[in-house]
Amino acid sequence: MTSSSPAAARPDTPLPMLLPGPSSPGEASSRFGLALVALGLVVLFSVLNPAFLNVDNFVTIGVNSTSIVIAVIGTSALLIAGYVDLSIGSMLALIGIVVAKVAVATQSVELAVLTGIGMGAALGLLNGFLVRRLSISPLIVTLAMLALYGGLAYVVSSTAVYGFPQALLDLGRGRLFGIQYTVLIALAVFIAGSFVLTCTRTGLRIYAIGGDARAAELCGVPVGRTVVGLYAANGALIGLVAVLLAGRLGSIPPTIGVRFELDVLTAAILGGVAFSGGAGRPIGIAVGVATIGILNAGLIFVGLQSWWQNVAVGAMLLLALLADQIAIGLRNRGKGSKTAGMAVAAPTNRRQQADGRQRPTSTGSETVFEISGAYKAYGPVVALEEGSFRVGKGEIVCLLGDNGAGKSTLVKIISGAIQPDQGSMTLEGHAVRFSSPRDARAAGLETVYQDLALCPNLSIVHNMMLGREPTRRWLGLIPVRDDRRAAQESRRRLLDLGVTLRDDNVLVRSLSGGQRQSIAIARSLGEHVKLICLDEPTAALGVKQTAQVVDLVRSIAEAGTGIILVTHDMATVRALADRIVVLRLGRVVYDGGVAGMSTDDLWALMAGTESVG
Numbered sequence: 112m113t114s115s116s117p118a119a120a121r122p123d124t125p126l127p128m129l130l131p132g133p134s135s136p137g138e139a140s141s142r143f144g145l146a147l148v149a150l151g152l153v154v155l156f157s158v159l160n161p162a163f164l165n166v167d168n169f170v171t172i173g174v175n176s177t178s179i180v181i182a183v184i185g186t187s188a189l190l191i192a193g194y195v196d197l198s199i200g201s202m203l204a205l206i207g208i209v210v211a212k213v214a215v216a217t218q219s220v221e222l223a224v225l226t227g228i229g230m231g232a233a234l235g236l237l238n239g240f241l242v243r244r245l246s247i248s249p250l251i252v253t254l255a256m257l258a259l260y261g262g263l264a265y266v267v268s269s270t271a272v273y274g275f276p277q278a279l280l281d282l283g284r285g286r287l288f289g290i291q292y293t294v295l296i297a298l299a300v301f302i303a304g305s306f307v308l309t310c311t312r313t314g315l316r317i318y319a320i321g322g323d324a325r326a327a328e329l330c331g332v333p334v335g336r337t338v339v340g341l342y343a344a345n346g347a348l349i350g351l352v353a354v355l356l357a358g359r360l361g362s363i364p365p366t367i368g369v370r371f372e373l374d375v376l377t378a379a380i381l382g383g384v385a386f387s388g389g390a391g392r393p394i395g396i397a398v399g400v401a402t403i404g405i406l407n408a409g410l411i412f413v414g415l416q417s418w419w420q421n422v423a424v425g426a427m428l429l430l431a432l433l434a435d436q437i438a439i440g441l442r443n444r445g446k447g448s449k450t451a452g453m454a455v456a457a458p459t460n461r462r463q464q465a466d467g468r469q470r471p472t473s474t475g476s477e478t479v480f481e482i483s484g485a486y487k488a489y490g491p492v493v494a495l496e497e498g499s500f501r502v503g504k505g506e507i508v509c510l511l512g513d514n515g516a517g518k519s520t521l522v523k524i525i526s527g528a529i530q531p532d533q534g535s536m537t538l539e540g541h542a543v544r545f546s547s548p549r550d551a552r553a554a555g556l557e558t559v560y561q562d563l564a565l566c567p568n569l570s571i572v573h574n575m576m577l578g579r580e581p582t583r584r585w586l587g588l589i590p591v592r593d594d595r596r597a598a599q600e601s602r603r604r605l606l607d608l609g610v611t612l613r614d615d616n617v618l619v620r621s622l623s624g625g626q627r628q629s630i631a632i633a634r635s636l637g638e639h640v641k642l643i644c645l646d647e648p649t650a651a652l653g654v655k656q657t658a659q660v661v662d663l664v665r666s667i668a669e670a671g672t673g674i675i676l677v678t679h680d681m682a683t684v685r686a687l688a689d690r691i692v693v694l695r696l697g698r699v700v701y702d703g704g705v706a707g708m709s710t711d712d713l714w715a716l717m718a719g720t721e722s723v724g
């Protein structure tokens with residue numbers, strides 16, 4: 112770890128645009144390799160059939176790829192969030208047939224468009240709801256929907272439907288300045304989708320969910336709502352594809368969606384979207400779509416039977432998944448090898464300096480938080496029998512206890528993750544009751560969990576601001592993420608805590624354990640935070656990193672925030688505790704100072720083998 116000069120971290124330093132997404136060598140090279148694959152295909156098909164290299168041919172490839180261009184943005188967003196919808200081909204067939212029937216029956220283009228997009232959104236919503244509700248793999252849920260929608264398409268009509276109103280045909284075949292409407296619509300959808308993914312708050316949250324859904328949830332991201340919304344948006348896009356296809360082709364057979372999902376998924380994954388979630392960029396996705404378009408057209412051009420397209424696209428998908436796995440392997444191998452240029456500076460106003468002098472306790476200070484008579488049982492197991500203690504303003508209270516003593520249960524109650532069967536809490540003298548961690552956070556009580564609740568695929572700045580991203584109006588109209596303000600805000604917070612950065616655009620995945628812990632603690636510290644609950648902040652850290660975190664915790668307390676620290680690390684207890692609260696078999700058995708106690712005394716107190724007066 113290297114420390115950086117204060118100038119390097121000055122809040123007014125201009126920042127580049129901060130984009131979430133991949134930065135590992137494996138992912139970058141797979142996109143570069145893909146461009147080469149696309150070029151190689153063009154050369155190969157041109158050699159096999161010189162007529163392939165023709166402007167008209169590429170225009171046709173572009174027009175034929177419009178359905179994939181529209182659908183790939185929804186599929187990519189789902190994949191980035193760590194989800195998938197395999198049913199889009201069958202959904203396209205079902206919506207296409209229904210749209211066709213409505214268009215023929217009413218001869219109204221408006222009704223056809225409304226039916227397509229509305230039905231798509233409804234089917235997508237259903238898929239999203241089932242995926243979240245059933246809590247099983249989205250692969251299985253949407254595979255079932257694939258069969259269901261595909262079958263229903265044949266129930267509605269087992270033969271092709273045609274006889275559409277002229278306005279629908281005009282929509283599919285008309286041109287503006289010589290360019291087909293369908294191409295313009297596809298480009299508009301792709302650009303709008305890319306804008307949402309890279310420039311908006313929702314986009315960042317989609318990457319965050321794919322990086323670590325639980326961490327995103329703990330940071331206040333509404334994961335369930337976002338995922339269901341993504342499925343609905345994806346369905347609406349499939350509805351749009353169905354309408355445009357009806358207009359372009361002039362008839363819709365129930366086989367219209369065959370292999371569609373395979374083409375779309377392959378384009379997205381070839382384009383660098385990680386099947387494992389959390390990564391993928393529009394530029395790569397565009398190259399992926401182009402590759403699939405060239406491949407499909409080229410195979411027809413050289414006169415191969417259609418099943419060779421299946422073979423080729425299937426092989427491409429396998430290769431892309433393999434590249435994805437290699438990228439993950441490379442990333443894991445390189446873990447920890449990079450330094451982020453981050454250090455915790457030594458503040459000058461510390462109550463206890465590095466020489467270990469005891470700092471004065473603040474046991475008698477104004478109470479910021481109090482819990483009384485907390486009781487929690489899981490069936491016959493009493494996890495917490497009597498949890499009562501207080502925390503003063505700026506006081507550090509260490510919560511100690513042997514395994515199974517009830518510490519986690521008490522912390523979960525305080526943080527709103529579970530509700531006690533009995534007991535009460537006050538925050539700054541007011542009675543509080545939290546029905547969720549979000550409630551607790553809103554009241555000014557933050558919890559930093561042992562597994563940190565950070566998204567490894569996002570930058571330090573984005574992690575610091577996740578769930579409360581500042582926004583601005585682009586062109587005075589469209590709300591976009593204000594990454595510059597986010598960076599300034601996050602730097603200011605880190606500097607206040609003595610954490611200086613050389614590069615806050617680095618991904619959290621490349622930080623060391625101590626650096627991550629510092630970021631996790633710093634991100635929990637908003638302006639209105641009155642109490643922070645830290646769960647084993649120094650577990651699994653080395654000596655130097657532990658000292659860094661100890662410094663950080665101390666400076667937070669000095670600023671007046673109350674701290675509850677759950678730890679098994681007696682050196683940390685001795686360095687930080689104003690007071691200790693010891694739990695044994697679900698009961699508080701000691702609440703007082705640590706002065707004069709040896710580490711053995713502390714262990715004995717937890718184990719119940721010695722009494723301390």
Ligand SMILES: Nc1ncnc2c1ncn2[C@@H]1O[C@H](COP(=O)(O)OP(=O)(O)OP(=O)(O)O)[C@@H](O)[C@H]1O
Nearest residue numbers: 489492493494512513514515516517518519520521
């Ligand atoms: N969800 C649950 N269902 C049933 N029993 C539980 C549940 N959660 C905790 N317990 C039980 O409650 C008791 C206290 O558990 P708790 O996790 O609070 O202890 P702890 O002090 O945090 O232990 P550790 O240090 O090992 O994490 C244990 O006996 C545990 O098995």
